Amino acid sequence: MARNDTEPAKRGRGRPPSAEVRRRILETAAVVLVENGVSEVTFDKVARRAGVSRMTLYKWFRSPASLALAAFEDTYADSLRPESTGDLWTDLRTHLRGFVADLSEPRLGAMVAGLLGSAQHDPALAGEISGSYTRPRREGAAELLRAGQERGQLPASVDVEVLVDQLWGACYARLLLPEGVLDEAFADTLVANLRALSGTD
Amino acid sequence: MARNDTEPAKRGRGRPPSAEVRRRILETAAVVLVENGVSEVTFDKVARRAGVSRMTLYKWFRSPASLALAAFEDTYADSLRPESTGDLWTDLRTHLRGFVADLSEPRLGAMVAGLLGSAQHDPALAGEISGSYTRPRREGAAELLRAGQERGQLPASVDVEVLVDQLWGACYARLLLPEGVLDEAFADTLVANLRALSGTD
């Protein structure tokens, strides 16, 4: 949570990068990001608003979208909450409820949707998102399911990797497809549907 | 399927819109769309390539993305295939297999992903996609499930609207999230997971 920008490492020779400058860039980018969306985060605008040379941005960030992602991570990195109670269905409900609560918070949801939207035209951005956002979250989700499977709460024949998409992926579909409604009831029903099928009421 | 541009309706007074011009615009936009992606479909480029005045594009299309969507619908509108065999699980497998086959066809998948990506920054485009693409497909999917539910192949307690997201939505998640693998095996496993849970092997 924005605690890794104070003193990164020993530099060799020349003038060290200014932590002050980097901080102002990320703060300004975060403001533009939350107020105007990813597509408005532009090198030109951020540089002018932050009172920083545009060249510095070109040196540190691959693209405006990449800067927006860095600002997002720096400011809104959330906790990944990996707690577990020992009961699969309880874990799923609390985890999915929190997840949906985050994504349906207008500002955060719009930022995630905007970043994923930009990634559709920007393979490099997709790679960055995969590394810092998608992959760790997907890992945690699969782990949760695997634990339940090992406790016998899920048939061994269930494909956990696919089930991740049938729970968390379904939430992203509601976030990204037009007309999608994303609320706590949706999270609950995702789990309820599985239980209804398995008859474990 | 590009059959609604020949003679739309009687015009009142002045010079009628040129079907020839409209055709060239949509064809050129479709070429740019499939070759370079949604983000490269620009009024300037399409107008120059089509040999048409840029002003004409501004008159007929709300935005470049809207033009890209029109070109997509005009050229690549697919069939919605609503056939049904009477068995839910068979219907689901064939339907989802075809759906995934379409989306994983590189050009078509990239176009859908690009359009949905652009819609994240363009609410008006999201509305257009909802009306012409998302809503009818979602309706068909829900209908398929409801029919199965009425035949007793799905518990009455299952929420069909949510289950749509757990099947088709999961495919969109794989399409739109980085690292997602979308193939026939995924389609089969989506259905297999539900059957594994319900124990109806």
Added chain:
DNA sequence: CGAATTATTGGACAGGTTGTCCATTAATTC
């Protein structure tokens, strides 16, 4: 201290896209 090294700045430039304006020409109906 001085030299080498790296960061940052400010300015400049061409290229592309948008959005808008205007005058002109073309086609069609009344």
Added chain:
DNA sequence: GAATTAATGGACAACCTGTCCAATAATTCG
């Protein structure tokens, strides 16, 4: 022939990108 609508071509300011360059600042090494 007059009114009406479509289409054209050109122009303009505004913004963003990507790149180049010269000048200045901060830090380490010899």
